[in-house]
Amino acid sequence: MPDAPNQNTQTAMIGIGEYRVGSFPMMTIGLGSCIGLTIYDDNLKIGAMVHIMLPDSAGRKDRPGKYADTAIPLLLKELTALGSKNRSLVAKMAGGACMFEYFGTNLNIGERNSDTVRSLLKQYNIPLLREDVGGKVGRSVTFLPSNGGKVSIRRADGTVGEL
Amino acid sequence: MKLSTVQADAIQELGNIGAAHAATTLSQMLGSSVEMSVPAIKAIDIAELGTYMGEEPAAMVAFELQGEIPHGGFVVFYISRESAIRLTNTMLGLTEMNRTMNEMDESALIEVGNIMVSAFLDATAELLGFVMLPSPPALTVDMAHAAMSSLIAQMGVEIDEVLLFSTELTCEEHKIDSDIIMMPETTTLARIVELMENMMKGI
Numbered sequence: 293m294p295d296a297p298n299q300n301t302q303t304a305m306i307g308i309g310e311y312r313v314g315s316f317p318m319m320t321i322g323l324g325s326c327i328g329l330t331i332y333d334d335n336l337k338i339g340a341m342v343h344i345m346l347p348d349s350a351g352r353k354d355r356p357g358k359y360a361d362t363a364i365p366l367l368l369k370e371l372t373a374l375g376s377k378n379r380s381l382v383a384k385m386a387g388g389a390c391m392f393e394y395f396g397t398n399l400n401i402g403e404r405n406s407d408t409v410r411s412l413l414k415q416y417n418i419p420l421l422r423e424d425v426g427g428k429v430g431r432s433v434t435f436l437p438s439n440g441g442k443v444s445i446r447r448a449d450g451t452v453g454e455l
Numbered sequence: 456m457k458l459s460t461v462q463a464d465a466i467q468e469l470g471n472i473g474a475a476h477a478a479t480t481l482s483q484m485l486g487s488s489v490e491m492s493v494p495a496i497k498a499i500d501i502a503e504l505g506t507y508m509g510e511e512p513a514a515m516v517a518f519e520l521q522g523e524i525p526h527g528g529f530v531v532f533y534i535s536r537e538s539a540i541r542l543t544n545t546m547l548g549l550t551e552m553n554r555t556m557n558e559m560d561e562s563a564l565i566e567v568g569n570i571m572v573s574a575f576l577d578a579t580a581e582l583l584g585f586v587m588l589p590s591p592p593a594l595t596v597d598m599a600h601a602a603m604s605s606l607i608a609q610m611g612v613e614i615d616e617v618l619l620f621s622t623e624l625t626c627e628e629h630k631i632d633s634d635i636i637m638m639p640e641t642t643t644l645a646r647i648v649e650l651m652e653n654m655m656k657g658i
Binding site: 305307308309310321322323324325326345346348349350352354355358359389390391392393401402428429430431432446448 | 504505512593604
């Protein structure tokens with residue numbers, strides 16, 4: 293069982309708008325239109341994970357992990373503080389689904405989330421290695437920085453995959 | 456918005472009346488009795504939503520509240536996947552539990568959700584004199600957290616906490632367990648509270 297975390301390593305559950313940085317296993321459960329973004333440093337075997345809900349903070353600062361535009365600089369700052377160099381960082385993301393097809397005037401938040409994350413990563417020169425976004429499906433994501441930054445995804449129908 | 460005990464009681468009463476009407480329609484559709492819980496009111500920080508609902512598969516029929524307040528929040532008919540199959544089996548005269556959901560199940564669930572939520576909103580509108588019209592229904596069968604968090608994301612950039620009013624409706628005979636969940640947005644909530652307070656003061 294190479295993927296099983298050490299018995300004394302707890303998996304950190306990351307709720308909406310929350311983030312964690314370190315080498316321990318991290319998990320976001322039930323992503324719909326939200327994004328689970330991971331940024332991994334292969335040199336230091338550490339990483340950061342955030343559960344983004346919306347693309348744009350519109351100037352709000354109280355929950356930086358909740359919005360793509362505040363979450364990404366924050367994760368980079370936290371990783372840099374732990375000794376990461378920007379050039380050794382790589383990103384993966386999942387989520388950004390559209391769970392309900394009809395809601396009149398509402399824009400597709402999932403798609404806007406993934407578009408924004410993609411363009412921000414580009415702006416900060418962080419390569420987006422893999423993504424599993426869109427569709428009409430919920431996803432749970434596990435991130436194992438100590439295991440090569442492995443990202444696995446489980447869907448509601450029970451299918452699993454790896455990014 | 457923080458609710459006082461009196462306000463919470465008032466909303467609980469409103470939920471009670473709405474859910475009683477919804478329970479009656481469900482009971483008629485199933486041809487058996489339906490029990491109803493006391494409505495629960497929870498103020499949930501979005502970061503904690505995962506402790507209330509997780510990966511469990513459920514069918515959710517969601518309606519946006521429209522009318523006097525255009526994007527007033529959501530009402531959701533929530534039913535676990537297993538109960539959903541029992542419900543449609545009962546309605547369609549089937550018995551097989553180990554099956555995937557098909558279009559017929561989905562139409563049936565949307566229809567049940569539609570009838571129940573309309574009854575819920577009709578009753579509350581009559582009581583309050585405040586019309587909340589349901590949008591056309593939207594169904595998803597997926598992880599509860601994935602669906603509910605997507606609805607919350609649509610409620611606006613400033614939402615850090617949601618108020619969730621839920622009433623459990625159960626049918627023992629067919630082992631069906633479901634919930635009606637209302638998530639009013641701030642303007643709607645303030646309006647409901649104001650109308651309920653006026654009513655209790657006898658205005």
